Amino acid sequence: MLIGCGSNTEVASITITPATQSLAAGQTAQFSATGTIPHGKHPATNQDVTSQVTWASNAPAIATISATGVATAVSAGTVTITASMAGATSATASISVSGTAGSTGNDVVSLSVIPGTQSVASPSATAQFIATGTTVSGSTLDVTRQVTWSSSSTSVATVNSAGLATGAGKGTTTIAAVFTNPDKTVATANSTLTVIAGTAEPITDITVSPTELTIAAGGHQKAQLIAQGTSGSTGLKEDLTSSPQLKWSTSVDQIATVSATGQVTGVSPGDVVISAVWTNPDGSVVSAGAAVTVSSAYVSGSLLSLTIVPDTISVGDLQDTGNFLAIGTFSDSPFVRDLTNQVTWISSFPDDFTVSTNSGGTQSASGGIVTAYASGSATIIAEATGPDGTIQTATATFKCPLVLPDPLSHPPTAGSCYTGQFGPLKATLTVYGEGLNVAGSGGNWLVTAPSATATPDVIHCGPGWAADNNSGGSVCTGIYPNGTTVMLTAPARPGVAFGGWTYNCTPTDASGNPLPGPIFWTEGGPNYCEVTLASVKGGSVNATVGAIFNNR
Numbered sequence: 398m399l400i401g402c403g404s405n406t407e408v409a410s411i412t413i414t415p416a417t418q419s420l421a422a423g424q425t426a427q428f429s430a431t432g433t434i435p436h437g438k439h440p441a442t443n444q445d446v447t448s449q450v451t452w453a454s455n456a457p458a459i460a461t462i463s464a465t466g467v468a469t470a471v472s473a474g475t476v477t478i479t480a481s482m483a484g485a486t487s488a489t490a491s492i493s494v495s496g497t498a499g500s501t502g503n504d505v506v507s508l509s510v511i512p513g514t515q516s517v518a519s520p521s522a523t524a525q526f527i528a529t530g531t532t533v534s535g536s537t538l539d540v541t542r543q544v545t546w547s548s549s550s551t552s553v554a555t556v557n558s559a560g561l562a563t564g565a566g567k568g569t570t571t572i573a574a575v576f577t578n579p580d581k582t583v584a585t586a587n588s589t590l591t592v593i594a595g596t597a598e599p600i601t602d603i604t605v606s607p608t609e610l611t612i613a614a615g616g617h618q619k620a621q622l623i624a625q626g627t628s629g630s631t632g633l634k635e636d637l638t639s640s641p642q643l644k645w646s647t648s649v650d651q652i653a654t655v656s657a658t659g660q661v662t663g664v665s666p667g668d669v670v671i672s673a674v675w676t677n678p679d680g681s682v683v684s685a686g687a688a689v690t691v692s693s694a695y696v697s698g699s700l701l702s703l704t705i706v707p708d709t710i711s712v713g714d715l716q717d718t719g720n721f722l723a724i725g726t727f728s729d730s731p732f733v734r735d736l737t738n739q740v741t742w743i744s745s746f747p748d749d750f751t752v753s754t755n756s757g758g759t760q761s762a763s764g765g766i767v768t769a770y771a772s773g774s775a776t777i778i779a780e781a782t783g784p785d786g787t788i789q790t791a792t793a794t795f796k797c798p799l800v801l802p803d804p805l806s807h808p809p810t811a812g813s814c815y816t817g818q819f820g821p822l823k824a825t826l827t828v829y830g831e832g833l834n835v836a837g838s839g840g841n842w843l844v845t846a847p848s849a850t851a852t853p854d855v856i857h858c859g860p861g862w863a864a865d866n867n868s869g870g871s872v873c874t875g876i877y878p879n880g881t882t883v884m885l886t887a888p889a890r891p892g893v894a895f896g897g898w899t900y901n902c903t904p905t906d907a908s909g910n911p912l913p914g915p916i917f918w919t920e921g922g923p924n925y926c927e928v929t930l931a932s933v934k935g936g937s938v939n940a941t942v943g944a945i946f947n948n949r
Contacts, residue, residue, distance in 0.1 A: 408432035411488040420470035450480040505530035508586035512876030516591040526560040564592040600626035607702035622659040663691040700783030721765040750775035763901040772799035824930035834946035889922035896945035902926035
């Protein structure tokens, strides 16, 4: 008779590693739990059960512990951490917390809230704020959960103890963070949150791009104009091209016509002005125009115009960079193309504000990146040669204003362009929607991206964003801690043919793995790309990414 030996797979005992840990307030540490499984007469085996045990702290005011075993020190004292599991004995570890924040034991002397400004589309929408403290020694630490958060107007938005703000009503409120040191000294910082609540702000300025173009007569060529409006109260830009409030008109119908969505058709040779007039709800009017030359000659594949986006970039520190994009409009499909790595970039002050050129079109590098080596401003020029030999140019402005430091501040005040400035803690990602579908009737393109703390759709460009009644503009921004990698998503949309990402965004699959090429996107989507807001030289990188769409 054979007697079998059974195998027990249940955990009989637990061990926590490390058994003791010392932390300063605000620091974190990972604990792991190992379960011992007996097997009768055979040797016992060990198994990682960190994610299976129940973690608990006997004094959350001193230190907390997450469901995955990450402990966060809160205030001075000693705390016992317990890991327990059904059918097994529990285990404990201890944490000693020093009361002073900072790895060197120094007080927090300054505080930053990231982002400095943020907006949500409507009440009930959320936005995450991050608090970063700087100690006397210059070290930084995340104190988001150690500060006291408050909102100046709870009728606009509330904010919880983790820095998550929730919209309550239309308007703007100040989000304040206060860090209290053990000696009762405090460090404070503010940010602002705007709840748009679906009501459009008055438009105080409007621009039409391109401002000049040439097309062929006889209906052989069409060109798309794009109108962008700026709100005087918020400074936000939005795409107005196909809005019913915007009226397009031509000075001479016999030379060129223009559709309700800004598409120009050449009729006969001559010069004409195409105007865009916007009427605000209060009856005030703003307008802009473009000069169109209609030629008798038609050249297939000719480059009609060149536009740089954005038209202005301002940075706050020496060696900060900004990325311009060059977008070309052609007479044949694909009508709108990213030319950033195919144009020649020129700076009016190349020694002070250098600009990169990658006219070879290499995927791994990007042109149009300007670096500030002095204070002041420069004119940045993009020059492109069309298939017919004609040359198109466009200009933009890059600024690094000189703001002398306050000798009483420690560290120096941000937003200053002078030698010795500390590198900023945040960077801005700007996303532009480019192409015919941006302005086309019925266009419903969309680009989204999460925040650095994984709050979804903090960036949401395009009329396909249903959360604010399909009024998403063609330009949107997100502010992230310096060094963040952001994944942009262009989901599949009916009637939208995706035309590609600009070169400074790496095309990936849904998991963030770079695509091997040579095909880096599909017309039907979804499509993804990643951009890393990291600096080589210590300053911030304020990146600009374009997504190109065309009508199906």
